[in-house]
Amino acid sequence: MSRKEIKGLFFWPILLLALSVVLNLSLGSVYIPTEYIFTAFFSDTYINETWHYILMDYRLPKTITAILVGGGLSVSGLLMQTLFRNPLAGPFVLGISSGASLGVAFLVLGSGVLGGLGATLLSGPWAMVIASATGSFLVLLAVISAASKIKDAMALLIIGLMFGSLTGAIVSVLSYFSRAEALQQFVFWSFGGLGHLTWTGVIILLVSVIIGLVVTIASLKSMNALLLGPQYAQSLGISLRKSTFLMVLATSILAGSITAFAGPIAFIGLAVPHLVRQIIGSSDHKIMVPSSFLWGSIIMLLCDTVAQIPFSSMTLPINAITSILGAPVVIWILLRRKNLLF
Amino acid sequence: MHLRYFIGIILGLQIVLGCKDPKAISNLDQGCENSEQITYAKGFCLAKQNDYTLLKILNPSTGQIKQQIALVPEGVANPEGFSFDDVIKVPIKSIVTTSTTHIPPLELLDRATALSGFPNLDYISSSLTRARIDAGLVQELGQNEALNIEVLVSLKPDVLMTFSIDETQKGLEKVKQAGIPLIYNGDWTEQHPMGKAEWIKVFGALFGIEAKADSIFQSIEKEYLDLKSRAKQSSGQPTVISGALYKDIWYAPKGDSWAAKFIEDANGLYLWKDTAGTGSLQWNIEEILQYTQKAQLWIGPGQFTSYDQMARSSPTYTQFKPFRDKKVYTFSSTKGPTGGLLYYELASMRPDWVLSDLIHILHPGLLAQDYEPKFFTPLAP
Numbered sequence: 001m002s003r004k005e006i007k008g009l010f011f012w013p014i015l016l017l018a019l020s021v022v023l024n025l026s027l028g029s030v031y032i033p034t035e036y037i038f039t040a041f042f043s044d045t046y047i048n049e050t051w052h053y054i055l056m057d058y059r060l061p062k063t064i065t066a067i068l069v070g071g072g073l074s075v076s077g078l079l080m081q082t083l084f085r086n087p088l089a090g091p092f093v094l095g096i097s098s099g100a101s102l103g104v105a106f107l108v109l110g111s112g113v114l115g116g117l118g119a120t121l122l123s124g125p126w127a128m129v130i131a132s133a134t135g136s137f138l139v140l141l142a143v144i145s146a147a148s149k150i151k152d153a154m155a156l157l158i159i160g161l162m163f164g165s166l167t168g169a170i171v172s173v174l175s176y177f178s179r180a181e182a183l184q185q186f187v188f189w190s191f192g193g194l195g196h197l198t199w200t201g202v203i204i205l206l207v208s209v210i211i212g213l214v215v216t217i218a219s220l221k222s223m224n225a226l227l228l229g230p231q232y233a234q235s236l237g238i239s240l241r242k243s244t245f246l247m248v249l250a251t252s253i254l255a256g257s258i259t260a261f262a263g264p265i266a267f268i269g270l271a272v273p274h275l276v277r278q279i280i281g282s283s284d285h286k287i288m289v290p291s292s293f294l295w296g297s298i299i300m301l302l303c304d305t306v307a308q309i310p311f312s313s314m315t316l317p318i319n320a321i322t323s324i325l326g327a328p329v330v331i332w333i334l335l336r337r338k339n340l341l342f
Numbered sequence: 343m344h345l346r347y348f349i350g351i352i353l354g355l356q357i358v359l360g361c362k363d364p365k366a367i368s369n370l371d372q373g374c375e376n377s378e379q380i381t382y383a384k385g386f387c388l389a390k391q392n393d394y395t396l397l398k399i400l401n402p403s404t405g406q407i408k409q410q411i412a413l414v415p416e417g418v419a420n421p422e423g424f425s426f427d428d429v430i431k432v433p434i435k436s437i438v439t440t441s442t443t444h445i446p447p448l449e450l451l452d453r454a455t456a457l458s459g460f461p462n463l464d465y466i467s468s469s470l471t472r473a474r475i476d477a478g479l480v481q482e483l484g485q486n487e488a489l490n491i492e493v494l495v496s497l498k499p500d501v502l503m504t505f506s507i508d509e510t511q512k513g514l515e516k517v518k519q520a521g522i523p524l525i526y527n528g529d530w531t532e533q534h535p536m537g538k539a540e541w542i543k544v545f546g547a548l549f550g551i552e553a554k555a556d557s558i559f560q561s562i563e564k565e566y567l568d569l570k571s572r573a574k575q576s577s578g579q580p581t582v583i584s585g586a587l588y589k590d591i592w593y594a595p596k597g598d599s600w601a602a603k604f605i606e607d608a609n610g611l612y613l614w615k616d617t618a619g620t621g622s623l624q625w626n627i628e629e630i631l632q633y634t635q636k637a638q639l640w641i642g643p644g645q646f647t648s649y650d651q652m653a654r655s656s657p658t659y660t661q662f663k664p665f666r667d668k669k670v671y672t673f674s675s676t677k678g679p680t681g682g683l684l685y686y687e688l689a690s691m692r693p694d695w696v697l698s699d700l701i702h703i704l705h706p707g708l709l710a711q712d713y714e715p716k717f718f719t720p721l722a723p
Contacts, residue, residue, distance in 0.1 A: 028492050029490050029492040029493050030492040030493060030495075030496045050495055050496045050498060053495055053520050054491075054492050054495055054496065057516070057519060057520065058491050058492060058495065058516065059492075128512075177624075179621065181506075184487060185487060185506075185511065188485075188487035188488060188512065189512070191488075193488065193512055195491060195513065195516075196491075196512040196513040196515070196516060198515050198516060198519060313481065313482040313483060313484055313490045313493045314482075314484055314490075315484055315485075315488060315490060317488075
């Protein structure tokens with residue numbers, strides 16, 4: 001691919017991302033004129049205190065969260081699809097979201113069964129985040145220790161699925177014995193959400209996503225080699241065990257921190273890598289990773305804008321929107337291209 | 343992989359992040375010893391200080407303090423040297439609440455006009471507040487579990503009263519940061535029928551009309567106690583069951599719960615009065631069938647409003663004695679204009695009305711012949 005072609009590949013998505021950010025910041029339940037948004041950012045004039053709060057402390061953190069969540073999940077989905085050489089893989093195949101939901105279920109639903117053990121150990125605004133992160137971390141610990149013993153990536157995939165079933169079963173038992181209010185709180189967590197993060201939360205998420213991306217970049221070479229099959233990669237001098245470990249680590253950091261802060265966000269991680277492969281027509285991970293991040297962010301921003309239902313006080317769960325808008329697009333692209341690039 | 347270290351790190355993190363920093367409360371009393379008389383409620387207390395009132399929100403089961411809020415009259419300087427969770431200038435002028443049980447106290451205190459927003463407006467049934475909603479004076483805030491932060495912030499209420507009793511709910515941190523004081527209203531966790539109603543005193547303190555709130559509460563309390571002693575005089579104690587089936591498990595209120603206490607005060611014999619606890623009990627259908635042959639009345643069969651509906655939902659219901667005797671009563675038929683159940687809105691503030699309804703069912707003839715039930719009606723055929 002020539003330099004010019006690569007430039008073209010990134011010019012449009014970056015422009016689109018900028019437009020999506022402006023759109024996402026301008027539209028919401030409360031009408032704020034677009035000119036005000038530019039004044040708020042580029043000058044010190046202070047027109048309206050409420051607008052200022054909504055813009056700077058609600059919409060802006062939400063926009064940044066959307067970029068991090070969409071981009072991070074797309075990259076981790078790509079990592080998993082490459083590692084398992086399976087187009088159905090996504091960021092959550094290793095059981096990250098199952099672990100997170102188990103942690104949150106113990107916190108929110110556990111009081112009926114454990115007599116409030118979860119709630120006494122953990123309280124305060126960070127309780128959900130910590131419970132979710134602990135849950136996914138424990139499941140990942142089990143998966144990583146399995147990964148260091150097992151050579152076959154497919155076995156890892158199945159172990160991840162098994163953990164998913166196991167935690168799902170425990171969550172059902174907990175739900176069965178729970179009060180309606182607690183169940184509702186749990187269900188709302190499982191819808192996912194971007195708008196409740198405070199600035200501290202956004203910064204922690206930002207740092208985690210950057211660390212995850214650095215680990216991803218460190219495994220770019222082995223990812224490209226893995227495309228040609230594990231034997232070929234080994235013959236190129238790549239340690240399968242080490243590259244598997246790095247890719248699993250990157251996915252856990254990305255998907256784990258995102259799930260902890262935004263809840264289990266469906267679809268994006270699975271679909272965006274497919275979309276990007278169709279758009280750029282290349283499997284080179286040096287292009288795929290940044291493109292997936294860009295397109296994931298754009299799609300997440302647009303989905304969030306729709307989910308807010310501008311100018312109404314209603315909002316829809318972000319998880320529903322990503323699938324409702326995303327699935328038809330992926331189907332359409334696959335039908336148009338008539339074959340799956342993988 | 344050293345599993346032990348990882349677990350150690352996680353536990354360490356939990357301890358560091360999970361514990362709240364100790365608050366400087368040394369000068370304030372730990373519990374509610376020096377507070378005004380709160381008779382039934384366990385979830386709050388009000389303590390008069392020199393020139394302000396200290397509102398403490400407690401965990402009703404452990405008595406642990408969840409919030410300490412200073413209610414400082416307008417024109418008085420904020421007290422210094424203490425770290426309150428919030429300082430609120432009273433009387434407040436606007437409020438956003440999240441539960442329909444908060445509407446009746448506002449209306450009884452003549453402060454319905456202070457309500458500026460509410461999640462899921464359709465749940466509100468009161469005609470006074472519905473008229474304000476129709477006039478566009480109360481803003482829709484979406485779902486309680488996912489309040490619309492933008493609209494809420496633009497309303498800038500003096501207080502957001504929420505019914506969740508912990509901080510884990512999404513978005514509440516944002517509301518605090520926007521400078522909107524938060525009060526956790528735990529009225530629904532109170533287990534004494536009068537305990538829920540006593541929360542009107544919190545509203546009274548917020549609006550600076552404590553005396554009015556006290557007198558309203560006292561008149562409701564007097565009415566309740568009068569009804570209770572009248573019920574005592576009746577002869578006979580009908581056996582009452584409550585609850586409904588979900589799939590093949592029967593769910594009913596436990597013996598120490600709010601609902602069970604009402605039946606006791608109406609001089610009825612709640613079949614499961616000896617079960618300890620306040621949540622709901624779960625019985626297997628086989629056990630239930632053998633129990634219920636003793637029951638004479640069935641009060642509160644879930645969401646059902648007609649015998650036909652019940653029989654279609656589960657043929658097992660037809661085996662119950664109160665069902666065959668047509669002695670099933672529900673509060674699910676009395677709805678407001680937009681579908682909200684009146685019971686869920688009014689029962690916690692008006693325990694006297696609930697009790698009189700129950701006495702009317704349990705001891706016909708004890709109340710006036712033309713008694714009009716407020717909540718409980720016989721099931722439709």
